[in-house]
């Protein structure tokens with residue numbers, strides 16, 4: 001006798017497994033603190049345009065980096081891409097970072113395009129965008145997000 005289980009797996013039309021979001025979040029206070037520090041750093045970078053060194057914003061970003069390391073929390077990939085590892089600036093286009101697309105290959109094929117972010121301190125970040133322009137990190141993919149069940 002096989003009765004129907006009440007907890008059958010639900011799959012939507014795209015094949016995504018629908019799972020209830022977690023009821024508790026571990027290290028919730030740490031994540032809230034990291035989020036708040038990132039918002040403070042971004043806010044002070046945008047608002048305070050007299051200070052070219054972005055001292056206050058960099059201090060908040062430095063605290064964010066220290067707390068993230070101390071609590072062994074992981075930052076979202078999109079958040080990590082907006083922080084300079086060398087000078088702790090929040091990378092905001094036309095304010096603290098210059099954007100450009102380079103193609104160093106001899107044939108200049110579009111596959112070899114590289115997005116270059118150059119911070120005010122001179123440090124550069126390079127992201128290959130030619131091969132797969134719609135690339136998303138594992139945590140950013142829609143199939144890895146939680147969906148609410150009704």
Ligand SMILES: [Zn+2]
Nearest residue numbers: 084087119121
């Ligand atoms: Zn920098």
